[in-house]
Amino acid sequence: MDTTTGPRPGRARPERIVAARGARTDQLVAVNVDSTRLGPALGGCRVRHYRTWQDGLADAARLSAAMTGKAALAGLDHGGGKTVVALDGSFARGRADPRWRDLLADVADAVEQFRGGYVTGPDIGTGPADMDVIGERTAHVLCRTEAAGGSGDSSVPTALGVDASIDAVCAHLWPARDFSTLSFAVHGLGHVGELVAARLAAAGARLVVTDLDESRRALAGTWGATWVAPEQALVAPVDVLVPCAVGGILTPRTVGELQARAVVGAANNQLDDDATALLLHARGITWAPDTVVSAGGIVSSVAREREGATVDEARRRVRTIGARLARLLEAATVSGEPPLHEARREVDRLLATGRSALSGAAR
Numbered sequence: 049m050d051t052t053t054g055p056r057p058g059r060a061r062p063e064r065i066v067a068a069r070g071a072r073t074d075q076l077v078a079v080n081v082d083s084t085r086l087g088p089a090l091g092g093c094r095v096r097h098y099r100t101w102q103d104g105l106a107d108a109a110r111l112s113a114a115m116t117g118k119a120a121l122a123g124l125d126h127g128g129g130k131t132v133v134a135l136d137g138s139f140a141r142g143r144a145d146p147r148w149r150d151l152l153a154d155v156a157d158a159v160e161q162f163r164g165g166y167v168t169g170p171d172i173g174t175g176p177a178d179m180d181v182i183g184e185r186t187a188h189v190l191c192r193t194e195a196a197g198g199s200g201d202s203s204v205p206t207a208l209g210v211d212a213s214i215d216a217v218c219a220h221l222w223p224a225r226d227f228s229t230l231s232f233a234v235h236g237l238g239h240v241g242e243l244v245a246a247r248l249a250a251a252g253a254r255l256v257v258t259d260l261d262e263s264r265r266a267l268a269g270t271w272g273a274t275w276v277a278p279e280q281a282l283v284a285p286v287d288v289l290v291p292c293a294v295g296g297i298l299t300p301r302t303v304g305e306l307q308a309r310a311v312v313g314a315a316n317n318q319l320d321d322d323a324t325a326l327l328l329h330a331r332g333i334t335w336a337p338d339t340v341v342s343a344g345g346i347v348s349s350v351a352r353e354r355e356g357a358t359v360d361e362a363r364r365r366v367r368t369i370g371a372r373l374a375r376l377l378e379a380a381t382v383s384g385e386p387p388l389h390e391a392r393r394e395v396d397r398l399l400a401t402g403r404s405a406l407s408g409a410a411r
């Protein structure tokens with residue numbers, strides 16, 4: 049493989065991009081390391097079709113920059129990176145293609161070029177079993193299956209981080225109320241959303257739920273929740289909207305129609321544009337930045353696989369997401385600015401100093 053940009057001088061971001069066609073499969077494999085200022089870069093491996101390979105590179109750049117913020121705000125001694133494999137038309141069958149293992153070997157070779165400066169993991173299009181295959185060629189991989197010695201599926205710790213975040217937001221806005229007096233709309237009942245909704249239901253909250261997948265409707269019955277269409281869930285008259293499906297759901301239009309007082313959930317990249325954070329703020333809606341809320345998976349896998357923590361210790365560290373979010377919300381209240389701006393400032397400070405007041409908070 050060829051390195052398309054070498055290590056860049058100083059601390060410019062992105063620090064290094066390796067993008068080349070895999071030796072075995074001829075598919076474009078791009079690893080974008082945004083920052084190693086706080087430690088080796090973390091970021092999953094996304095495998096999908098893009099309109100053009102340039103779109104794949106742009107996705108890798110955007111996602112790796114977001115990972116820098118996510119790792120820093122989680123109090124981890126890690127930076128951000130991302131692998132994107134932009135499949136061409138010859139790979140129409142995706143993971144059913146007989147060359148799938150070869151594709152993962154191409155990814156492992158790209159990861160190895162960073163000599164530990166970048167650590168990959170699952171993302172859209174890959175899962176723990178794929179990490180086992182990548183792990184045959186490189187040690188710099190997280191979330192292999194538990195059978196292979198990894199920490200496996202990250203949805204459980206991610207949901208735990210969302211739980212801690214919901215607790216923090218509710219304590220911030222309604223210190224005197226418990227869940228039995230609050231209502232939530234959970235948008236998306238997949239791996240994470242189902243766990244989050246189940247806990248809210250068990251705590252006696254009034255629930256509105258939805259999913260594009262009609263087979264998830266039966267869950268609503270088991271919780272005594274109200275099932276609505278996806279677009280209705282976004283604007284339901286509830287206290288908290290919990291996005292656990294897809295990104296881009298917070299737009300000028302949807303924000304104008306929101307009835308919730310707070311938005312806190314796992315979905316990545318909830319804002320269509322950063323400026324939408326200002327619209328939420330202007331409407332008095334508390335938006336918990338998804339980079340903070342959805343970090344449970346990386347906090348847990350780093351704790352267990354890189355630092356040897358027990359499952360209980362990893363869970364304890366994931367729950368610290370609540371305390372970090374609470375501090376962010378407090379700071380935003382004091383400054384009168386959206387939490388997103390506080391989060392940005394914190395990331396900039398961390399990267400400038402290489403160290404954080406929050407550093408160690410995940411320990």
Ligand SMILES: NC(=O)c1ccc[n+]([C@@H]2O[C@H](COP(=O)([O-])OP(=O)(O)OC[C@H]3O[C@@H](n4cnc5c(N)ncnc54)[C@H](O)[C@@H]3O)[C@@H](O)[C@H]2O)c1
Pocket residue numbers: 202203204206235236237238239240241258259260261264278292293294295314315316342343345
């Ligand atoms: N799983 C993790 O560890 C993790 C970590 C960080 C962030 N996230 C993010 O959290 C979100 C949920 O993750 P997951 O692992 O539960 O994914 P998932 O694929 O298991 O679940 C997503 C669910 O959302 C539903 N959905 C998709 N589009 C929808 C729409 N427009 N309206 C309503 N429902 C829709 C799907 O049918 C599916 O049931 C994703 O945005 C993911 O990127 C997940």
